[in-house]
């Protein structure tokens with residue numbers, strides 16, 4: 001049994017209706033990553049969606065940004081317990097990218113430059129819930145925060161918002177990605193505190 | 198992105214192995230490099246840690262501490278040699 | 282009792298080493314001592330059960346039931362502000378160790394030894410210097426210690442008293458130098474490393490410890506200066 005540490009309470013956990021359970025508020029933007037930061041040049045960057053029909057939809061940087069950036073004002077919640085409220089992003093809605101996708105599968109695996117993967121239900125990417133974000137706080141997204149482009153799915157824990165995103169593969173079942181295979185929750189809803197299996 | 202080295206694995210791995218593991222040799226499944234675990238790169242984005250090969254950068258193992266367990270995945274290590 | 286168990290120490294004294302760093306001496310009945318360079322994992326537990334664990338190097342070495350740590354404050358940190366600002370004499374502190382057998386110097390080693398410290402990275406290297414002095418080892422020791430300002434030197438008096446024919450200490454001040462210092466303030470460079478450390482030709486064992494960015498550049502330069510990568514042992518403390 002652990003002994004208590006007199007005067008230690010951990011990070012201040014205030015009660016704020018915008019904070020999911022077990023989260024604390026942070027003003028800065030901690031950098032979390034399972035690996036080194038890849039240095040990516042938008043000149044040879046591309047993004048692909050692959051479906052079970054053999055279809056590959058592909059965009060280079062200019063084609064992607066030509067689809068139009070939306071402003072996204074949202075809170076983000078990291079499984080390591082920090083939340084950041086009212087962040088400003090710009091990005092391309094996944095609804096646009098999936099317009100021409102031919103698929104009957106319900107799940108996706110997101111792939112990143114550097115090898116990271118994360119899984120989601122397709123419906124969590126649709127209807128204005130997810131973006132390929134290229135700007136944060138009015139600036140191009142910095143490499144440490146996933147630049148040039150990361151997935152942004154703010155209603156789930158932030159490990160689902162894969163940095164350095166490279167593509168999406170449709171999958172029949174919700175098979176787990178990098179952290180989900182190793183103990184993180186398959187879905188990751190911060191309001192239900194779905195941190196781990 | 199910052200990281201630690203394998204010295205920091207000594208405590209967590211002591212929950213599983215009897216001997217010190219920072220001096221154990223691990224063989225990388227990806228590139229075949231054999232080095233002491235102390236030289237591995239540890240990305241300590243808690244609660245999950247990703248341990249990577251210092252030669253090729255591939256993942257050797259991951260640690261996730263959940264509320265009721267410590268889960269270790271060692272798919273990137275094909276051999277461990279522990280000095281006695 | 283094995284090194285796997287969480288141990289409890291009682292704080293017997295604390296000393297501010299610098300305006301932001303505190304050394305902490307614990308009384309740990311039954312402690313079997315440690316080798317120079319080892320660390321412990323410290324665990325803090327809040328009343329609601331929340332726990333935080335961080336690694337801290339042992340400044341103490343050898344036998345005895347005293348354990349000494351030295352912790353530098355990271356402003357926005359979770360554990361170091363508690364250890365530096367709150368923990369006091371009579372408090373209990375939970376930890377496990379001693380941990381790690383790689384980043385370790387043993388008194389039987391006769392090779393020359395070059396230590397390279399950045400900031401709080403001096404803690405395990407001080408343990409090596411203490412072990413070196415206590416054992417009467419004849420091995421040649423040198424320390425290159427990078428700090429921001431003279432006020433931020435950990436264990437300044439002790440380092441001065443340990444220095445001698447077998448232990449040479451060189452400071453690099455990165456922000457502010459003492460008055461009359463022959464070099465302007467500036468970071469450790471490849472050139473400084475080349476001129477102020479034991480040359481590769483003497484095959485020293487090299488221990489580099491400090492913030493991750495510091496350790497990375499120093500280790501790369503040492504290899505460029507001809508040191509065998511296997512002879513350069515590193516311990517990264519995190520940060521940039």
Ligand SMILES: Cc1cc2nc3c(=O)[nH]c(=O)nc-3n(C[C@H](O)[C@H](O)[C@H](O)COP(=O)(O)OP(=O)(O)OC[C@H]3O[C@@H](n4cnc5c(N)ncnc54)[C@H](O)[C@@H]3O)c2cc1C
Pocket residue numbers: 030201204205320335336337338339351352353354355357358359360361362401404405492516517518519520521
């Ligand atoms: C093997 C080992 C031995 C160590 N020995 C010592 C020691 O003897 N003395 C000592 O003071 N520290 C030591 N450290 C560092 C220590 O473990 C903690 O990382 C440090 O005290 C910060 O913890 P925190 O909870 O206060 O900060 P956290 O809450 O963990 O971090 C807060 C912020 O500070 C940054 N940060 C974390 N660590 C550092 C750092 N070292 N430098 C700069 N920024 C940082 C983080 O990236 C984060 O943004 C050691 C680390 C390792 C791996």
Ligand SMILES: [Zn+2]
Pocket residue numbers: 225226227228229230250251252253254255
């Ligand atoms: Zn490898």
